[in-house]
Amino acid sequence: MKIVAVTACPTGIAHTYMAAERLEKEAKRLGIEIKVETQGAMGIENALSSKDIAQAEAVIFAVGIPVQKKERFNGLKVIEVPVQEAIKNPGTIFETITG
């Protein structure tokens, strides 16, 4: 199973990366393949390619501000959560996808 995710927060200097780290760690623990794009103060990093998105079964938006280039994910199952939710309870997010 492959999942993609986008993290972003208002200031874009800390939460964005914490959420990315937590999602990656949790996915690894669950044996899920994940790629997380960060939209922070340094701009878009680890950008998701159209290939990444095409292969994914769902996309997680862990965000506090609007996602940039959101149209890329049209047609894909979206799980949108506040960015701090991804930091505090990443497990629950994956349960909604797998369960």
Added chain:
Amino acid sequence: MTRHIHFQFPLIDGLHLRPAMQIQETAERFTSSITWENQRTSRVADCKSSLSLISSEILRDDPCQITIDGEDEAQAEEALRRLVQLKFFGCEKEQADAIVAQMSGLQSIRLPQIIKKENPLYFSGVGSGHGAVYGNAFIFEPYEMRLSYDKRESIDTEEQRRAVRNAIDVVAHELSSAASISRNPTERDIINVHLAILRDKSYLQKIDTYITEENYSAPGAVFQTERHFADVLQNSKSHYIRQRLADIRDISYRIISIIEGIPTKNVDVHFTGPTILVAENLLPSQFISLDKKNLKGIVQAEASTNSHTVILARAFDIPMVTGIEGIHHKIDRGETLLVDSIRGLVIPSPGPAILRFYDLESEKNRRMREKETPFILEPGVTADGKRLEVAANIGSLDELESAFLNGAEAIGLFRTEMVFMNRTQPPTEEEQFDIYSRAARISGSRSLIIRTLDIGGDKPVPYLEIPRETNPFLGSRGIRVYADFHDIITVQLRAILRASAFGNVKMMFPMVSCLEEVLAMKETLHHLMMELESEGLVFNPSVPIGVMIEVPSAAASLNDISQEVDFFSIGSNDLAQYFFAADRSNPRVTNIYKPLFPSFLNLLKTISEDAHLRGKWVSICGEIAGNLHYLPLWVGVGFNEISLASYLIPSIKSSLLKLRADECNALVSELVTLKTAAQIQERLLDFSRAQIGIDLITEDLIVLDSGAETRDEAIRESVNMLEVAGRIENSDDVEDAIVQREAIHSTHIGFGIAIPHCQSSRIHINSIVFLRTRSPISWDGPDSDPVDMVFLLAVRCPSPDNDHLKILSRLSRKLMDDDYRAQLRNARTPGDVMGCINECI
């Protein structure tokens, strides 16, 4: 077709959550895409997201553009325009308050977050002195003066005259002995002013007239004389002159109380503990007789920023807040009072949270002073020993003492306009001689540059009839008016020449544009010197003469002018304005008026080099001289002196010590080869950052046993550390930005960690503060997990620096790691924490 709305953002507090929500609500009614660009920061926000709007850091007066694109763009534009026109978004109350505050002469007070939250009763006025003090109120009851004296049927004129003479002798004796035991120069100087009133001819004559011609008793005549001068001076438009009233009242009341046998030292109370004196109006002599051991602060109803009492309080380092109407009736004796003279704030019966806030403040101030004090009385010098004299600009005699207390090595510019303004007749030679010679005596061997009258069509003075000009800034001003007002200028030149016998006086002419003007002035001076000599008056025949370099043509004829004068002082504001042909008060041309243009920097460098080639001394005294960021330029250009507002001197001196002259020289040589102002700005910023260090964190930003008990205290303690380290401009602003960010979403991330942060233009250097609290604190209220580790992240805006952002993102990721957090929790020394953080670099 896309539509745009352009405007300047009007809200004083910038774009905060409330207006942002309204914009969002409006924008959401339309399907068009609506974005908001802050053109200052080039940040673009989505109007349908209030968070995105807030994150774009829109400040008051930022140029903004709303862009609307979509099917219903016409309707959306109309709705948004209405919001913009409605000034703004139902937040006009805040503006109205600020305008009322401005009109009533009060500063609009922005309370620090911790105090705001406590919502205490407070009074605001104008503060003087630096610091916050705490004590019990002592309500000062002034002299019990009669409100009027009646004329008598008949009096023994000689007896009344004798009574006045005796009383004056007693007061003069008291004052002289007070002066002889005073160890404070400001105090001595003010006592001398009072002694001068006692000798003043018109004052004594007036008293005599009231006795002999109007049949007043001795105290009645003194009282009437005081009222007479009060009426005359009260109408003066000059705030400064009105303040002198208090001195006359003070002296008159003392004379009356001697005649009437009222004890004069009724303030001679012994304060038993830390005391805040609350008075309607405290006279200078009353201040002098106060027990200063326990006197911690003064609160006064009457507004006065320039009175001798305020100056005395400053000289004795006693914080004072003035201008709180009726305060002496609103405070009870013995009530505890907090006086914050930095913010002009008085808080009765402050609660524990406020007291803890001020504990943090005084710790901050103590540490700042500790950093600056060692330099105050040291000469201005760079790390590698290059001298740069740090002098003060002053506008009156009163500012002289505080300039020297702040460490001024000299007076680089004494503006004399105030001596001439707000009066109907020009000041006499004696009046001026008195002012200039006192300034010379107080300055002693320190250089005192007195600039002759700099006045013109833009600063009208009733007795100087300068015809209206269509363009006063290019018209008759400064030295150009001297030919028309020969008599007035001659009086001033004579007064300055005579004062030159009493100290290290230098004379400087404003607005010089050619050699001829200098030659004409020198000839006048030559005549005046002969005149003085024939009158037997003393002066310094070789008084140094200098000119202001404000007009580009003077800069271009520097070689010729150099042969006639001893020094130059660059008036950078006017020089830039004339050089760029751009009015500095016109916001439409501010992009042209920039001291950082390569052309202007080159001009400054040329002036300095040309002057030095001729062996002349050169200084810069304009506003930009006091800008800390430009300091490397002044060192590199090779000025002998910089002259600035005196409160800036300690920080300028301590920054100077961090610079190396050889590096500054190399910097300037490099900067003058650059092509644009932006390139210079960027290079200069890099240089300054390298001086202070570009590390995100240093050991002095790590506290392992913080006593903070609440979220707000932890934030305050952290931002205070940044201010002490010189990494931010001011704690209150950065605290506001952080608390605003916290209000959107708590930055408590779990694991006992909170990462309060913000991006702000008030941050000079990207920084991390690490705070470990002695006991866990509640971050989001009692139900949330407690926090014991706080990482405060402060990031510059705009142009944050990607390397630093990368480190912060790595640190953020690391904090998600159990072992990493354990390492931080177990760290024993700041060095251990540095080790952890260095893993992210």
